Amino acid sequence: MTTRTAAQRRAEAKVAYDAFMAACPSRKVFEMLSDKWVGLVLAAVSAGPRRYGELKAEIAGVSPKMLTQTLRTLERSGLVDRTVTASVPVRVDYELTPLGRDLYPLITPLKAWAEANVDAIRAAEQAYDLRTFAREPTGASAATGASAVIGVTAAMGVTAARQ
Amino acid sequence: MTTRTAAQRRAEAKVAYDAFMAACPSRKVFEMLSDKWVGLVLAAVSAGPRRYGELKAEIAGVSPKMLTQTLRTLERSGLVDRTVTASVPVRVDYELTPLGRDLYPLITPLKAWAEANVDAIRAAEQAYDLRTFAREPTGASAATGASAVIGVTAAMGVTAARQ
DNA sequence: CTGGATCCGGTAGGATACTG
DNA sequence: CAGTATCCTACCGGATCCAG
Numbered sequence: 612m613t614t615r616t617a618a619q620r621r622a623e624a625k626v627a628y629d630a631f632m633a634a635c636p637s638r639k640v641f642e643m644l645s646d647k648w649v650g651l652v653l654a655a656v657s658a659g660p661r662r663y664g665e666l667k668a669e670i671a672g673v674s675p676k677m678l679t680q681t682l683r684t685l686e687r688s689g690l691v692d693r694t695v696t697a698s699v700p701v702r703v704d705y706e707l708t709p710l711g712r713d714l715y716p717l718i719t720p721l722k723a724w725a726e727a728n729v730d731a732i733r734a735a736e737q738a739y740d741l742r743t744f745a746r747e748p749t750g751a752s753a754a755t756g757a758s759a760v761i762g763v764t765a766a767m768g769v770t771a772a773r774q
Numbered sequence: 775m776t777t778r779t780a781a782q783r784r785a786e787a788k789v790a791y792d793a794f795m796a797a798c799p800s801r802k803v804f805e806m807l808s809d810k811w812v813g814l815v816l817a818a819v820s821a822g823p824r825r826y827g828e829l830k831a832e833i834a835g836v837s838p839k840m841l842t843q844t845l846r847t848l849e850r851s852g853l854v855d856r857t858v859t860a861s862v863p864v865r866v867d868y869e870l871t872p873l874g875r876d877l878y879p880l881i882t883p884l885k886a887w888a889e890a891n892v893d894a895i896r897a898a899e900q901a902y903d904l905r906t907f908a909r910e911p912t913g914a915s916a917a918t919g920a921s922a923v924i925g926v927t928a929a930m931g932v933t934a935a936r937q
Numbered sequence: 938c939t940g941g942a943t944c945c946g947g948t949a950g951g952a953t954a955c956t957g
Numbered sequence: 958c959a960g961t962a963t964c965c966t967a968c969c970g971g972a973t974c975c976a977g
Contacts, residue, residue, distance in 0.1 A: 628889040631814065633835030640888040640895055645808050647950085651794065663959050672796030674951050679960060689898025700958045701957085710894055717887055720880045725803035726791035731873055732803055735852025810969085826939055837971055842940055863938040864977080941976075949969080956961075 643688065648673060648681040650718050653707075656691055657715045660704040690714060806851065811836060811844040813881050816870075819854055820878045823867040853877060 628637040643649060648670070655661060655669045667678055682705060685691040690711035696702040707715060791800040806812060811833070818824060818832045830841055845868060848854040853874035859865040870878060 628892055630885050630888055631818070631832055631834060636896065637885075637889040637892045640892055641813065641885055642810060644884055644888060645810055645813055647805060647808055650804065650808055655794070667959095669794060671794060672951095674953095675960065676952090676962095677950060680950085687899050687902040688895045689902070690895075695959095701960095703959060710891065710898070714887060714891075717880075717883045721807055721884075722793050722800075722804060724877060724880055725793055725807060726800040728873065728877075729791050729799045729803055732851045732853075733799065735873070736850050739850040739852070838940070839972090840970060843970090858939095864940095866939060939977090941974105943974085944972090946971090947969090949967090951966085952964090954961105954963085957959095 640688075643684065644714075644718075646681065646684070648677055649685065650721065652678070652681050652685065653690070653711065653715055653718050654722055656705050657707055657712075657719075660694075660706040663703050663705070666705065685711070803851075806847065807877075807881075809844065809847070811840055812848065813884065815841070815844050815848065816853070816874065816878055816881050817885055819868050820870055820875075820882075823857075823869040826866050826868070829868065848874070 629635055630637045630641045632638065651670050651673070652666065655666050661669070663678070663682075666682075667673060667675065670678070673681075682691065682693070686693050686705075689708055691705050692708050692711075694704045694706070696704070792798055793800045793804045795801065814833050814836070815829065818829050824832070826841070826845075829845075830836060830838065833841070836844075845854065845856070849856050849868075852871055854868050855871050855874075857867045857869070859867070
């Protein structure tokens with residue numbers, strides 16, 4: 612492995628990492644941060660050590676597969692720490708590393724912003740859809756074009772409990 | 775549509791939007807922000823009005839389809855403004871709306887962080903891979919387990935040029 | 938020039954069942 | 958409890974052609 616030659620190091624240093632470039636390693640990092648579950652997992656694990664089951668309960672809707680995968684990625688990237696306590700049954704705790712704790716405060720504002728601006732965005736979406744589908748033949752396909760309306764419906768609070 | 779009853783409004787207000795809940799509309803917003811291209815597009819369009827072609831050039835590696843799709847989503851959500859100037863040929867400009875300008879400063883730190891911490895993360899990944907594949911039978915399947923090594927290799931700047 | 942429409946393969950990711 | 962293994966589908970996203 613480690614195909615990084617001296618020439619490559621120089622090339623990388625010259626451009627000083629720009630995520631706008633497709634092949635730049637920082638792009639990979641940026642895309643990791645843009646992963647569907649990374650933000651949520653980071654947020655959940657930030658409040659101190661969390662066990663696997665706790666995370667699964669806290670992050671509603673995540674499948675064991677995705678949770679494990681995400682945790683593995685974060686562990687590999689050095690953002691979370693995985694501690695196995697050899698007992699019966701086994702106990703595994705996840706917590707942020709210093710690097711993760713450095714990143715975390717940049718994530719929360721996003722989650723907070725999302726929660727704070729839901730209404731504004733929903734209004735914008737409705738306005739857009741009205742504008743767009745105004746002269747549509749027979750309504751119907753609103754969901755097709757842009758999956759209109761959000762679908763808050765039921766299930767609200769299934770997991771809200773602790774955290 | 776607008777199935778939001780008074781009872782629902784109350785329920786929503788009570789929990790005040792929590793992205794940890796699967797069905798919460800803020801989760802949808804959060805996932806939009808976690809889209810692969812949203813961050814980059816937002817960053818690119820933040821520096822003032824940009825034409826479609828300019829964005830395509832600036833964000834290396836994005837296909838016209840994905841760029842259009844992302845811009846549509848952002849427009850629908852009220853984050854970017856699309857202005858069509860009826861000329862020949864047509865001219866289309868994209869720029870941030872006030873809402874988008876409000877969100878933008880939360881995105882850039884992420885991009886900056888990614889660019890700043892590439893080295894730390896790459897080091898962590900290498901260390902992890904060494905630890906993990908240390909006592910593997912015959913190397914070989916390194917890519918299977920975790921797509922080891924990053925793959926910066928060549929292709930650096932291939933797309934920076936045109937497109 | 939902008940960008941819609943269509944085809945299509947790869948894979949992300951969800952559900953479920955099973956194991957140390 | 959903490960995952961892994963398997964299956965399977967939806968949709969991401971690239972290529973291509975077309976239209977205003």
